[in-house]
Amino acid sequence: MxxxxxxxxxxxxxxxxxxxxxxxxxxxxxxxxxxxxxxxxxRNHHLFQPLLYQVATSTLATSEIAWPIRHLLRKYKNIKTLLxxxxxxxxxxxxxxxxxxxxxxxxxxxxxxxxxxAYFGHDDWEPFAPGLKTLEDATTIRRRILTAFEKAEREPDPARRAALLTFVIIGAGPTGVEIAGTIADLARDTLKGEFRVIDPATAQVILIEGGARVLGAFAPDLSAYAQRALEKLGVQVHLGNPVMKCTADGVEYAGKFVGAATIIWAAGxxxxxxxxxxxxxxxxxxxxxxxxxxxxxxxxxxxxxxxxxxxxxxxxxxxxxxxxxxxxxxxxxxxxxxxxxAGDIAPKPFRYRHAGDLATIGKRAAVTDFGWIKFKGYVAWWLWGLAHIYFLIGVRNRLAVAMSWLWISVSGTRSARLITQKDAADEDHLK
CATH class of the missing domain: 3.50.50.60 (FAD/NAD(P)-binding domain)
Known part of the structure; x- marks a missing residue:
């Protein structure tokens, strides 16, 4: 006892x-x-979750956004860490x-x-449409995205090849918008010239949102800009139509079925x-x-x-x-x-101070809303990047992430395009 x-x-x-x-x-x-x-x-690590989607889309390595908890708290003798x-x-x-x-x-x-x-009562969709909250989620999604291109390269059936080159993102909040824009960049820029049978630029990236606009928490003008920026990247944006079904073969919404081998959940x-x-x-x-x-x-x-x-x-x-x-x-x-x-037991109400909203669209555009001032486009992208680098832990990680972003912006090359930890579930998913 x-x-x-x-x-x-x-x-x-x-x-x-x-x-x-x-x-x-x-x-x-x-x-x-x-x-x-x-x-x-x-888990034994603290995760910088705002950049998790960049691991999922081959921009950053896992070690650049996660740190061992014990290491972070090692100097404080009054703190003990347990796994x-x-x-x-x-x-x-x-x-x-x-x-x-x-x-x-x-x-x-x-x-x-x-x-x-959360899948709003449809937990059976999770095997087909993984969400993004952990490093394991990110590496699963990265594996599925990259494996889809590899399988499409050797798929003789045109219909099946089209499904392999179709990527559906469900939910158009910041995570969904950021994933959609980055996959579009990956297909049209990073993978250019690397395949002999397929043209990665023909990949379809579809963003589905049940609400009336993308980035619903942002000001309407920034939301409209974000949609235009996504469409300029080639992302197909579908609003006002919630998803009705997710299967291993694709997604049903707006009364139609779209074949897709890769579905990503960013809706709740x-x-x-x-x-x-x-x-x-x-x-x-x-x-x-x-x-x-x-x-x-x-x-x-x-x-x-x-x-x-x-x-x-x-x-x-x-x-x-x-x-x-x-x-x-x-x-x-x-x-x-x-x-x-110290003897002061009177409850102290919490007062939240909102610093602003930020979201990136691809590698050269973003929207930022600080309330008193708004930015969009390349300037907003720089502000978004500086804000995220500032909150990373450690000089090494800040430098590594900054250099990765700079290199991608200049060359289009993403060094974290590694297919790892392949498992039976993914093999079945992409057959």
Whole structure:
């Protein structure tokens, strides 16, 4: 039986589940505090998720956007890192339990467990239309994209070859737009002259969105520009028609079926089961409906942040599920814990500061909206690149990513075009 009482003369125990943007920021902000921090994550690396699509589309290598958690926290003697998958929370005993049976006691718990892609009740579509949330997702998508071109090169049947050269992206938010533009660049620029039977430039890239426009969270003029930029790259944009079916052979939407060997899902997310662990209210995506101080309802000793929570943003709806918001929440939680230990137990409402919206379209265009000023085109692309390089961890990674982007912009060559970890599922998918 686990003793959950805090041993005498020991620091306050803070357990952080998840080392994404929010969890890692909370841990960093508690460095050198008089607390004992335990960070638990089911993977050993922190992932810079905004650039994950660039791994999926052969622009960057996995090591350029991910870092070992232990290395990032190695200097902080009050922080311990554990590799494990949390399966439950006992709020009465103040413990969490992992898949391998370990029970970890806490005085304050921070749940930053993130989200996965959601298929709106059609989970059977996932084998045919993988989403993009992890490095494993990215390498799977990269493998399918590159293998499709290879199989098309030796496919004698014209109909099957056309399906192999058709790439469908479902969802026209930033991830969908960025993937569509990059695949179009890959087909029309990077692969030019490398095949003898097929012309990669004949590949169809289709972006399907159930809403009225691409980048629906952006200003209408930037949304319109993004669509024009995509179409200039050769992307076929289809709006107002939700997908009805995904199979191994293609996609059904707008009353028709399109043969496609590669389908990528960028249409929705589903939160981790944190709300079920705590038995608290959740929104439609499974996110905990958090109090305005980021605590879980009825549990002042538990904070929920990032994609784990939905939080009101004054009269502007809810806080967006983006990296800057998660980082701000991690800092807020750390400040709240420090204040409590100093005797200030009054709840402090979280106030989100929106820095702006950014999305790139291909390798030379982007849209940025900072509220007071907007940019589009090449200038916006430079701003987008500088912003992302700034938030990368470590000088080496910043230089490596900057050099990769510069080289691609000048030469069109992508050095990360490696087909790895081929498995039976992909072989069946592309037969």
């Amino acid at each position: 686990t003793d959950t009482a805090t041993p005498p003369n020991t620091p306050h125990r803070v357990v952080i589940v998840g080392a994404g943007f929010g969890g890692l920021e909370a841990a960093n902000s508690l460095r050198n505090a008089d607390v004992a921090v335990t960070v638990v994550d089911q 494990g998958t949390v399966e439950s929370v006992d709020t009465a005993a103040r413990t969490i339990s992992t898949a391998d049976g370990e029970v970890i006691a806490y005085d304050t718990l921070v749940l930053a467990t993130g989200a996965r892609h 997310v589903q939160a981790s089961p944190a709300a079920k662990w705590l038995d608290v209210p959740a929104d439609r995506a499974g996110r905990v409906v958090a109090n305005d101080d980021l605590t879980a309802p009825g549990h002042p000793d538990i904070f929920v942040i990032g994609d784990t929570a939905t939080v009101k943003n004054g009269d502007k709806g809810t806080v967006p599920g983006i990296a800057p918001a998660a980082k701000q929440q991690g800092i807020h939680v750390a400040k709240a814990i420090r204040a409590r230990l």
